[in-house]
Every structure is written in C-alpha cells, then in structure tokens.
Amino acid sequence: MSNEVLDTQMDDDTVLVDRLADRLDAGDRFASLMGTDTDEGLRLTALLATPDTIEPFDWVLPPGTTSYPSLTPRIPAAFWYERDLHDLFGVTAAGHPRLDPLTLPLSDDSERPVPGRPGAPWSIQPDEHILPRLVVGTGLFTIPHGPVRSGVSESVEFLVETPGEDIPELRVRVYAKHRGIEKRFEGMDAATGVLLAERVEGIASVAHALAFAHAVEALGGVRPPRPARLIRTLHAELERIANHLDVAMRLADAAGLAVATARFGAHKERVLRLVGRLCGSRFGRGVVVPGGVRALPALRPDRIRAEMSALASGIMPDAQLLMNTSSFIDRLRHTGVLDTDLAIDHGALGPVGRASGLADDDRIRRPYDAYDELVWRPATPWVSCDARARLQIRFDEIDDACTLIDQIVTELSTMDPATPLCRSVGFADGRGIGWAEAPQGEVLYVLEVSDGRIRRCRPRSASFHNLAVFSHTFNGDVLTDFAFIEASFGLSMAGVAL
Amino acid sequence: MWVLRGLRNGVVTTRYPRRPDAYESSFPAAVGVVDPAARLPGVAGVCPTGAIEADEGGVRLDRGRCILCGSCVRAHPEVFSWAAGSETAATDQATLVVGDEPEDDDALSALRADLARRVRRLRRSVHVRHLDAGSDGSDEWEIQALLNPVYDVHRLGIFFTASPRHADILMITGAGARGMIAPIARTLEAMPRPVVTIAVGADAISGGLVSPSYATSGGVGALLPIDVWVPGSPPTPFTLLHAILLALGRVPAGREVTA
Numbered sequence: 001m002s003n004e005v006l007d008t009q010m011d012d013d014t015v016l017v018d019r020l021a022d023r024l025d026a027g028d029r030f031a032s033l034m035g036t037d038t039d040e041g042l043r044l045t046a047l048l049a050t051p052d053t054i055e056p057f058d059w060v061l062p063p064g065t066t067s068y069p070s071l072t073p074r075i076p077a078a079f080w081y082e083r084d085l086h087d088l089f090g091v092t093a094a095g096h097p098r099l100d101p102l103t104l105p106l107s108d109d110s111e112r113p114v115p116g117r118p119g120a121p122w123s124i125q126p127d128e129h130i131l132p133r134l135v136v137g138t139g140l141f142t143i144p145h146g147p148v149r150s151g152v153s154e155s156v157e158f159l160v161e162t163p164g165e166d167i168p169e170l171r172v173r174v175y176a177k178h179r180g181i182e183k184r185f186e187g188m189d190a191a192t193g194v195l196l197a198e199r200v201e202g203i204a205s206v207a208h209a210l211a212f213a214h215a216v217e218a219l220g221g222v223r224p225p226r227p228a229r230l231i232r233t234l235h236a237e238l239e240r241i242a243n244h245l246d247v248a249m250r251l252a253d254a255a256g257l258a259v260a261t262a263r264f265g266a267h268k269e270r271v272l273r274l275v276g277r278l279c280g281s282r283f284g285r286g287v288v289v290p291g292g293v294r295a296l297p298a299l300r301p302d303r304i305r306a307e308m309s310a311l312a313s314g315i316m317p318d319a320q321l322l323m324n325t326s327s328f329i330d331r332l333r334h335t336g337v338l339d340t341d342l343a344i345d346h347g348a349l350g351p352v353g354r355a356s357g358l359a360d361d362d363r364i365r366r367p368y369d370a371y372d373e374l375v376w377r378p379a380t381p382w383v384s385c386d387a388r389a390r391l392q393i394r395f396d397e398i399d400d401a402c403t404l405i406d407q408i409v410t411e412l413s414t415m416d417p418a419t420p421l422c423r424s425v426g427f428a429d430g431r432g433i434g435w436a437e438a439p440q441g442e443v444l445y446v447l448e449v450s451d452g453r454i455r456r457c458r459p460r461s462a463s464f465h466n467l468a469v470f471s472h473t474f475n476g477d478v479l480t481d482f483a484f485i486e487a488s489f490g491l492s493m494a495g496v497a498l
Numbered sequence: 499m500w501v502l503r504g505l506r507n508g509v510v511t512t513r514y515p516r517r518p519d520a521y522e523s524s525f526p527a528a529v530g531v532v533d534p535a536a537r538l539p540g541v542a543g544v545c546p547t548g549a550i551e552a553d554e555g556g557v558r559l560d561r562g563r564c565i566l567c568g569s570c571v572r573a574h575p576e577v578f579s580w581a582a583g584s585e586t587a588a589t590d591q592a593t594l595v596v597g598d599e600p601e602d603d604d605a606l607s608a609l610r611a612d613l614a615r616r617v618r619r620l621r622r623s624v625h626v627r628h629l630d631a632g633s634d635g636s637d638e639w640e641i642q643a644l645l646n647p648v649y650d651v652h653r654l655g656i657f658f659t660a661s662p663r664h665a666d667i668l669m670i671t672g673a674g675a676r677g678m679i680a681p682i683a684r685t686l687e688a689m690p691r692p693v694v695t696i697a698v699g700a701d702a703i704s705g706g707l708v709s710p711s712y713a714t715s716g717g718v719g720a721l722l723p724i725d726v727w728v729p730g731s732p733p734t735p736f737t738l739l740h741a742i743l744l745a746l747g748r749v750p751a752g753r754e755v756t757a
C-alpha cells in the first residue's frame with residue numbers, strides 16, 4: 001500500500017506556508033487541513049495529495065498560542081478549513097480574508113469542542129447571534145433560503161446577496177447539521193468506528209467505511225485478501241451508480257421532466273434493491289470491516305450479472321435520451337461554470353473536478369482494494385466545466401462501473417468459497433491515513449490510535465471540500481440556475497459540517 | 499420522446515398495502531429476540547448503541563436504538579435473529595422494545611384513539627412535509643423514494659408539500675442537531691400543529707450511534723411530541739409507507755404488530 005505516513009516537523013510557520021505553496025505550484029493538490037489537541041499544543045496538519053499518495057505536514061502551535069499565519073492568502077483552498085479550525089479549536093488564522101463561523105458558531109472560546117482533547121463537552125449550543133448580520137440597504141438585499149428547505153432536502157442555509165448591479169453573491173451556512181462527529185469517534189474501537197464512518201455521510205457509506213478501514217489497515221500494515229478487495233470494489237461501484245442516478249434524477253426533476261425523473265428514480269431503486277439483496281442493507285452498510293469484508297455477497301455471481309445487465313440496458317438508453325433532450329441540455333449548458341484554473345487552485349474533487357478538466361481520481365492515482373487489479377480505462381475528463389459536463393462524466397462513470405463490476409463478478413464466480421474474507425488487523429498506536437473515491441469525490445480519513453482506542457478521527461468528505469467552491473460557479477441568474485447547479489454538484493450536507 | 503418511454507416497459511408499481519409485496523415482506527428490516535428468557539448477563543456489551551438490556555428476567559432489544567449492525571446476531575444467533583418484513587413502525591415508543599412484556603393495553607388504545615380522532619379528516623388525501631434535524635442523508639433518500647414509480651404514494655392519496663402551512667404529516671429525520679433547534683421552532687410556529695408527527699430512523703428516535711454528542715439532542719422526541727416511531731438505519735421506503743399508513747389508521751387489521 002502506498003499509504004505510509006510521512007511526518008514532517010515544521011519549525012517556522014511562514015516557511016511552512018511557502019513550502020506548501022511551492023508544492024502546490026509543482027502540481028500537488030491541497031487536500032485538507034486539520035487540528036489535533038496534544039500535550040505539546042495544537043498540532044496542525046495539512047494534507048497534500050501527491051501524484052501517488054497523500055502526505056501530511058505537521059506543525060505544532062505551543063500551548064497558549066492563539067493564532068498562526070493564515071494559509072488562505074497563498075492557498076485559497078484553505079479558506080473553509082481555517083474557518084472550521086477556528087470553530088473547533090478557537091485558533092485564529094491571522095490574515096484570513098473572512099474568518100466567519102462555518103461549522104459551529106460560538107462566541108465563547110471556552111466552549112469549543114477541541115477534538116483530540118480527552119473527554120467531551122456535554123452540550124454545546126450554536127450561537128446564531130454571532131453570525132454576520134444580513135445587510136439590507138439601498139439596492140442591496142439578501143434572500144435567505146433555509147436551513148429548512150422545500151422538498152425532501154437536507155438542511156442548509158443559502159444566502160443570496162444582490163448588491164446593486166453586481167453579480168449576486170451566494171453564501172452558504174452549513175452549521176445547522178453539525179453533529180459533533182469528530183468528538184464522537186474518540187474512544188471508539190475499530191469495529192465501532194467503521195459503523196460511525198458509515199453514518200458520516202450516509203449516501204456514501206461504503207466510501208467512508210473504506211477510507212476508515214484503509215486508515216486502520218495502513219496502521220496495521222495489512223492488506224485485505226483478494227476476494228475482500230473485489231467485494232469492496234463491487235459495493236463501492238454500486239454506490240457510485242446509485243449516487244450518479246440520483247443526480248440525474250434531481251436534474252431531470254429541476255427541469256420538470258416528469259417521465260425522466262420517474263425513470264431515473266426507478267433505476268436507482270433497482271440498484272438499492274440489488275445492494276440490499278447482496279448484503280442486507282440498501283446502503284451497503286456492514287460490508288466493510290477493517291481487514292476485509294464481512295461476508296460473501298448473498299447472491300450468486302450469475303444472478304448479479306443478470307441483474308447488472310438488466311440495469312445497464314435500462315439506464316443507458318435513458319441516459320442517451322436525456323443528454324439529447326435539447327430543452328434539458330439548454331438548461332445545463334454554460335450553467336454553473338467552474339473554470340479549469342479555479343478548479344485546479346481549489347483542488348476540486350470527484351466528478352466536479354473531472355468535469356472541469358482535472359484527471360485526479362484516487363482509484364487511479366492512489367489505487368486501493370481491487371482498482372489496480374482490474375482492467376479499465378477511466379472516463380476522460382470533460383472540459384466544458386458546466387452542469388452538463390458534470391452530468392455527462394457521471395454517465396461515463398456509470399459505464400465504467402458496469403465494466404468493473406462485470407470483471408469482479410467473473411472473478412468471484414471462479415473463486416474458492418473457502419478463501420478467507422478478512423485478515424486480522426490490530427489497532428496499533430500511531431496515525432494512519434486512508435482514502436477512497438466516493439461518488440462525490442475523494443473521502444479522506446486521518447486516524448490516530450492510542451491504547452487500542454481512537455484518539456482522533458478526522459473525516460474529510462468531498463462534499464465539504466467542493467461546497468466551498470460551489471458559490472463561485474454562479475455567474476448568471478442565481479435563482480433560476482440554483483436547482484441545476486446544486487443538483488449537478490451532487491453533495492450531501494451531512495458530510496459538510498460533521 | 500419521454501412520453502413514449504414512459505409508456506414502454508413501465509415499472510411495476512407495488513400494490514402494497516392492498517396486496518402483499520414480496521420485497522416488503524422479505525426485507526430484513528429488524529432484529530428480533532427469539533429467546534427472550536435467555537440468561538446472557540454480559541450481552542449488552544455487544545451492542546454499539548446500547549439497544550440491548552439483559553438481566554435475570556431475560557433479554558430485551560430496543561429497536562428505536564438498533565442500527566441493524568448485526569453484531570448481536572453474529573454473537574448469539576440462538577437469542578437474536580434477523581426479522582423479515584418492513585412493517586416495523588409503532589405508535590408507542592415502548593412497543594419498539596421487543597422481548598418485553600406486552601404494553602399496557604389501555605394506554606396503547608388510548609394513544610391510538612387519540613391519533614384516530616386527529617386523522618379522521620385526512621382519509622382522502624394527506625400532505626407530508628419533511629424536516630431534517632441532522633440526518634446522515636440516507637433517510638432523505640428513502641423518503642424521496644416513496645415518490646418513485648415503484649412506491650408511487652400518490653396512488654394512495656399521499657402527497658409531499660413544500661409548504662409547512664399545508665402539511666398534515668411532519669416526517670422528521672436526524673438525531674436532533676442543536677443547530678436545528680431554533681429553525682425547527684420557527685418552522686413549527688409557521689405551521690398549524692401538524693396533525694401527525696413521525697420520527698424517522700434510529701437517529702431520530704434515540705440519537706442512534708451519533709449520540710451521545712454535544713451537538714445533538716439524542717433524538718427528536720426532546721424537541722416535539724412524536725406520534726409514530728420508525729426504526730431503521732435508515733428505514734426502508736416500505737417501512738416509511740407503513741408508518742404513514744399506521745398514522746392514518748390505514749394498516750389492514752391484524753398486520754399492525756410485528757415483534
């Protein structure tokens with residue numbers, strides 16, 4: 001596994017910013033920034049995605065330090081991460097352009113949850129009053145939307161600011177769903193931790209369980225047996241198909257295409273039923289365990305193959321028809337454009353990045369489980385950078401998923417049923433980093449273990465990372481494009497404010 | 499073109515609840531206690547959410563806390579087992595505890611009578627409003643699925659509404675995130691008291707695995723009165739449909755209790 005942990009101790013904060021920025025200029029991607037409370041002080045960790053792994057950079061702020069030089073002016077992708085750091089730890093990024101509360105608005109520093117510090121606060125009430133006031137003046141108005149939204153949606157608040165003649169600006173408030181997940185992980189064992197990981201972002205349960213398990217396996221130096229790698233990949237790809245169909249369904253719904261909405265909804269139901277028949281959970285929960293998988297699929301390989309071919313022959317003609325429905329495509333074309341340059345600067349993840357010309361994909365660059373043992377050519381990124389490209393790349397990925405699953409099923413059918421499905425993996429002290437390419441994009445887990453218990457677990461979803469760039473894609477009519485752009489990002493709010 | 503496709507190879511819509519549905523009745527939507535009298539004093543420790551209680555009197559399992567991880571079934575298959583069938587919603591939170599003595603019948607029928615009185619005017623068509631109080635996102639998928647042609651709840655006169663003002667039924671998901679307490683209060687203020695409230699999923703009932711946490715309320719029961727409790731992690735669309743029908747008193751007789 002290419003998942004070793006490199007610790008790099010930094011002594012000078014500003015030198016650190018320069019070094020990180022140089023690495024990004026040289027082609028690395030800014031993947032995450034997190035904090036951990038330790039005896040030596042607050043340890044900050046930046047994670048960079050290199051061509052073949054994810055590398056951590058640590059630096060420690062001695063006790064009593066309340067600020068550090070902000071990364072954001074040099075590294076715009078750190079914008080949300082530094083706000084989140086401030087909310088959780090109370091540490092200030094000096095020179096940050098707008099350090100407003102993001103995941104947990106609090107006025108009193110003594111109340112902060114401080115992940116990594118032993119013990120957990122009993123109750124913390126977010127303080128709405130410290131949020132920046134809505135400005136209402138001449139020629140300037142703010143339209144708040146949420147957090148309780150229309151339809152069956154997750155809670156989140158969008159604020160559309162319309163300053164006179166200028167292009168309206170969109171702000172996102174995500175804290176309403178904050179569940180204290182990072183602190184909740186602390187003290188858990190590996191078996192319980194993977195169950196919680198499945199619930200961090202429930203529509204990507206498999207990807208989160210995988211990223212968590214990969215972190216455990218990196219720590220223990222264990223690779224799951226081959227059948228387990230195949231079964232994991234099978235479920236990861238089924239999860240991808242279901243999520244991508246969900247995006248197609250929502251886009252069709254936004255355009256008022258009732259029949260298309262119904263058909264993609266029915267295809268998605270069929271995938272969830274298949275997953276449920278394979279493992280007992282429609283979301284693939286319980287499949288992934290650290291060291292391998294729980295069980296063989298409950299359906300025989302030939303039955304899986306038959307079901308997959310029925311599925312594909314239902315989906316593909318509908319996908320084609322949808323991409324050729326001009327009234328629909330007209331709504332998506334040039335809508336929600338994320339320029340390639342901005343996508344690179346921000347390190348946009350998953351289909352959002354791949355619709356803006358970025359080729360990064362953990363399945364290829366930093367492969368795990370069976371991805372580097374199967375024959376496949378990932379879909380070529382699209383370069384039109386709009387909502388249409390984001391849907392097209394998803395249909396391409398459904399195609400890829402079918403190819404992958406076909407090979408997996410072939411291999412499963414020739415496998416000795418007595419082959420073990422799981423290797424024992426300890427829960428050794430130390431820090432492990434794990435990742436997986438969720439349908440939304442890269443999911444990244446940093447896991448620290450001490451005395452057989454989780455000391456710190458920091459999940460970073462693609463939804464969090466990509467939502468930060470979402471508001472930069474509104475260049476036209478915010479209100480009429482909103483539903484299309486939102487659906488084309490395909491994010492889940494549960495994964496954002498944790 | 500889409501019109502033609504809509505007519506072609508149409509999806510088979512379930513006929514549930516008028517006719518049994520094989521998927522509904524076969525889905526392992528719950529864990530049951532097959533030997534409630536078993537003496538397994540330490541067994542509570544196998545459950546990550548504290549759903550299992552065991553003492554001299556035997557073993558009880560609270561489906562409102564159960565996240566269906568299967569750990570107890572693997573550890574003690576002679577005592578716990580998967581239970582097929584999606585009709586697991588309940589009007590009394592206490593009836594979610596299986597292996598226990600049957601509920602006090604009078605209290606239960608009082609609860610049902612009260613609900614029946616409230617839903618009397620809703621026989622023909624009902625409007626459902628969803629509210630997310632900190633879910634993991636999967637519950638929303640399963641609620642949304644009720645609108646797909648397989649379940650097609652419109653055929654049963656069940657509609658989803660965007661406006662709280664017109665909602666008869668409020669379906670609430672999530673562990674009760676504290677950041678949602680004020681927005682929920684504001685939403686409830688804007689709506690006439692919904693006729694029926696449904697807590698969707700183990701998180702909404704008990705906080706599930708997410709609670710205890712400084713940021714959640716350990717379920718939504720602390721935030722508003724709840725009429726119907728829907729176990730599951732997440733509950734499947736059939737379980738959700740069962741919950742709505744149960745709320746409306748439209749579950750065919752003899753099919754209500756599954757323990």
Ligand code: SF4
Pocket residue numbers: 529544545546547548549550559563564565566567568569570571
């Ligand atoms: S299946 Fe339910 S009751 Fe059994 S251990 Fe898991 S959560 Fe607890």
